[in-house]
Amino acid sequence: MTAVAIDFGTSNTVISILESDTQSPKSLRFTNQSRLFVGVNSKGERLEVPVVPSLLFIKEGNQVVLGKNIRNQRLGLSQTYPPERLFKNLSEI
Numbered sequence: 001m002t003a004v005a006i007d008f009g010t011s012n013t014v015i016s017i018l019e020s021d022t023q024s025p026k027s028l029r030f031t032n033q034s035r036l037f038v039g040v041n042s043k044g045e046r047l048e049v050p051v052v053p054s055l056l057f058i059k060e061g062n063q064v065v066l067g068k069n070i071r072n073q074r075l076g077l078s079q080t081y082p083p084e085r086l087f088k089n090l091s092e093i
Helices: 068-073
Strands: 004-008 012-018 025-027 035-040 046-053 056-059 063-066
Touching (some): 046 068
Antiparallel strands (some): 035 046, 056 063
């Protein structure tokens, strides 16, 4: 079993797993979805944290759409899909 942690922030979300062999956290990077936040840790080492926009949409049939694909498809913003299927911040979940 894989442990998954999701930090659903106001603007960006980080999704991480706990790698079973090293017991170290690893933030997941999603092709065509993630962008990198670059920083430095307390040891002066460069950090790259992949994030996705904090948007989640549930389509018919429980299909989940994440991040910028929601904006591109205007999900929850048109009459085609109801806005109650769009989650933009933690208080709405």
